[in-house]
Amino acid sequence: MGFLQKDKQKEDDSTDYIAATNTDVNSPLRQIAATKKKRYGAAVDGEFLFKEKDYADLIARECSIVTPNGELKWNATEPQPGKFTFESADAIANFCQKNNIALHGHTLFWHMGNPDWLPYPPTLEMIQRHVTGVMGHYRNSPVLKSWDIANEIIADNENETDDPTYGLRRGVKPELIRDLFKFAASVDPTKKFYLNDYGIEGATWRSSRFLKMVEYLKNSGAKIDGAGIQSHLWFSTAYGFDATGFSSVLKRLNDLGVKPVITELDIIIDTPLPDSIQKLDQMVADGYKRFLDICFAADVDTVITWGITDRHTWIRHPDWMPKKTYRDNPSVWQFLRPLPFDENLQPKLARNAIAQAFMQAP
Ligand code: G3I
Numbered sequence: 234m235g236f237l238q239k240d241k242q243k244e245d246d247s248t249d250y251i252a253a254t255n256t257d258v259n260s261p262l263r264q265i266a267a268t269k270k271k272r273y274g275a276a277v278d279g280e281f282l283f284k285e286k287d288y289a290d291l292i293a294r295e296c297s298i299v300t301p302n303g304e305l306k307w308n309a310t311e312p313q314p315g316k317f318t319f320e321s322a323d324a325i326a327n328f329c330q331k332n333n334i335a336l337h338g339h340t341l342f343w344h345m346g347n348p349d350w351l352p353y354p355p356t357l358e359m360i361q362r363h364v365t366g367v368m369g370h371y372r373n374s375p376v377l378k379s380w381d382i383a384n385e386i387i388a389d390n391e392n393e394t395d396d397p398t399y400g401l402r403r404g405v406k407p408e409l410i411r412d413l414f415k416f417a418a419s420v421d422p423t424k425k426f427y428l429n430d431y432g433i434e435g436a437t438w439r440s441s442r443f444l445k446m447v448e449y450l451k452n453s454g455a456k457i458d459g460a461g462i463q464s465h466l467w468f469s470t471a472y473g474f475d476a477t478g479f480s481s482v483l484k485r486l487n488d489l490g491v492k493p494v495i496t497e498l499d500i501i502i503d504t505p506l507p508d509s510i511q512k513l514d515q516m517v518a519d520g521y522k523r524f525l526d527i528c529f530a531a532d533v534d535t536v537i538t539w540g541i542t543d544r545h546t547w548i549r550h551p552d553w554m555p556k557k558t559y560r561d562n563p564s565v566w567q568f569l570r571p572l573p574f575d576e577n578l579q580p581k582l583a584r585n586a587i588a589q590a591f592m593q594a595p
Contacts, residue, residue: 258588262573263297265591271534272335273591274298275541275572276497279321282328291541291578293332298378300337300496300537301325302547306346310367314350314359317366329376336374337496337537340381340429341367342413344402354405361416368420379425381461381496382417383410387430387442399449400442407449414455422456429461429496434524436478444482447491460486461496465539468520469503476527483531495528497539499571500583501548504558506568513568518582521573525590532595536587542574543581 256264262273274296282289292299303309304322311317329336340346341364344353351359371377388394388402399407410428417426428447433440443460450457462482468474486493500520507513525536540546547553549569554560559569573584 256592258585258592260588262295262584262587262591265588266297266536269529269534269591269594271529271536271591271594272297273587274300274334274337274535274537276300276302276339276537276539277325277328278302278540278545279304279325281545283324287578288542288544289328291574293328293334295541296334298335298337298535298537299325299329300339302540303346305338305367306340306343307351307363308346308348311363312348315362315366317370319370326371326374326376334376335379336377338367338371338377338380338424339496340384341417342382342386342410343384345385353402354409357409357412357416360409360413364413364417364420368417368424372421372423377424379427379459379494380417381429382414382426382457384429384461385431386410386428386446387432387439391438398442399446400438401446407446410446411450411453411455414450414457415453418456425458425492426456427459427461427494427496428457429463431463431465431497433460433462433482434464434466434479435475436481437475440478440482444485444489447486447489451489451491457491459492459494461494463497463539464495464499464524465497466500466520466524467503468500468516469505470516471503471505474520474523476523479527480531483528483533487531493528493531493533495533495536498524498536499539499546499548500524501555501571502568506565510567510570514570514582517570518586521583522586522590525587526593529590529594538572538587540572542576542578543570543572544576544578546571 256268266273277292277299304325326336386405387400394400430443433443483493500517502513502516573587575581
C-alpha cells in the first residue's frame with residue numbers, strides 16, 4: 234500500500250511539471266518553479282492553516298513543498314518521555330497529501346523547541362527512542378520526503394564552543410551527531426537527510442565549521458544528502474552581502490556531493506531604514522533576487538521561505554523580534570515585511586522577485 238501511494242505521488246509531481254509549461258510571472262510560484270524542475274514552498278503554522286481559509290488556499294496554490302513551523306519539533310511530538318503525539322503534524326501531512334505538496338520534516342534534534350524534561354544534548358538512548366518514534370511514524374508517508382536530522386548544532390559564535398574543530402554547541406560531540414545520522418538511516422533510509430543551520434550564507438566562522446561537520450559526516454560514512462541553509466537574511470545599505478563567500482559555500486557543498494537546499498528564507502531590513510514601505514519592499518525584493526540568483530547558479534532546486542505572509546512571520550512575534558532595531562522602537566514594526574505576501578495575502582514585490590529568479594534560473 235505504501236508503494237502504491239508513493240507511485241501516485243510521483244505521478245502527481247509530473248502533472249505539476251506538465252501543468253507548468255504555460256506560465257508567466259503571475260502564475261503560482263510552485264508552477265513557475267516546476268518549469269525549472271524546482272520546488273518553491275513555505276513553513277506553515279497549523280494553528281492558522283486550519284483556521285484561516287484564505288491562508289490555507291494561498292499555501293495550496295503557491296507551494297509544492299511545506300515544512301511545519303513547530304509541529305514536528307520534539308516538544309510537539311514527544312511531550313512526555315516515550316509518549317508520542319502526531320495529531321497536529323498529521324493534520325499538516327494530510328493537507329499536503331490533499332494538495333499534492335511535499336512535506337519537509339523539521340526537526341529531530343535541536344537545542345530549542347524541546348520539552349522541559351529533555352537535556353541538551355539528549356543521551357543517545359533518548360535520541361534513538363525519539364528517532365524511532367517520529368521517523369517510524371512517517372516511514373510510509375507518501376508526502377514526507379526529507380528530514381532536518383539535526384538543526385543548529387554549530388555554536389552561535391566561537392566564544393560559545395569548547396570545540397575549535399567543528400565549533401559544536403557545548404556538550405555536543407561530533408560522534409553523537411554521526412550516531413544520530415547513522416541511526417536515522419537504520420530507521421528510514423528512503424528520505425533525504427539534511428544538516429540544517431543558519432548564518433552560513435557567506436565566508437563566516439559558522440560556515441567554515443558547518444562545512445567541516447558536513448565533511449566529517451561524509452567521511453564517517455553517514456547518510457547526508459543535503460545541507461539546509463536556513464537563510465534568515467539581514468540586508469542593509471550599511472553593509473554588503475558576501476556573495477563570493479556564499480558562492481564558495483555552495484560550491485564546496487556541491488563538490489562534497491551534499492545538495493544545498495534553502496530551508497528558511499526570509500529577509501529583514503536592518504538600519505538605516507528607508508523612509509517608505511515602498512522603498513523597503515523594493516529592498517526586500519532586490520535581496521531575494523540577488524540571493525536566489527546565486528543559489529540557482531549553484532543548481533539549488535528547493536527554496537522554502539520561513540512563512541509565506543507577513544501576517545504570520547516569526548520575526549513579528551515578541552519572543553523573536555530583533556531587540557535593538559525593532560523591539561525597542563515600535564514605530565518601525567511595520568517595516569518587518571520579510572515574506573512574499575503581505576498581511577492581506579496580496580503579492581508583494583518580493584513575490585515577483587522570487588518568480589523572476591525562478592524564471593531566469595539556468
Ligand atoms: O503555541 C503557543 C500558543 O498557544 C500561544 O498562544 C503563543 C503565545 O505567544 O505561543 C505559542 O507558542 C509559540 C510557538 O512558536 C508556536 O507558534 C512560542 O511562544 C514561540 O516561541 C515558538 O517560536 C517558534 C520557534 O522556532 C521555537 O520553536 C517560532 O514560531 C518558529 O518560527 C521558530 O522557527 C525557527 C526554526 O525552527 C529554526 N530556525 C530558526 C527559526 C526562527 O526562529
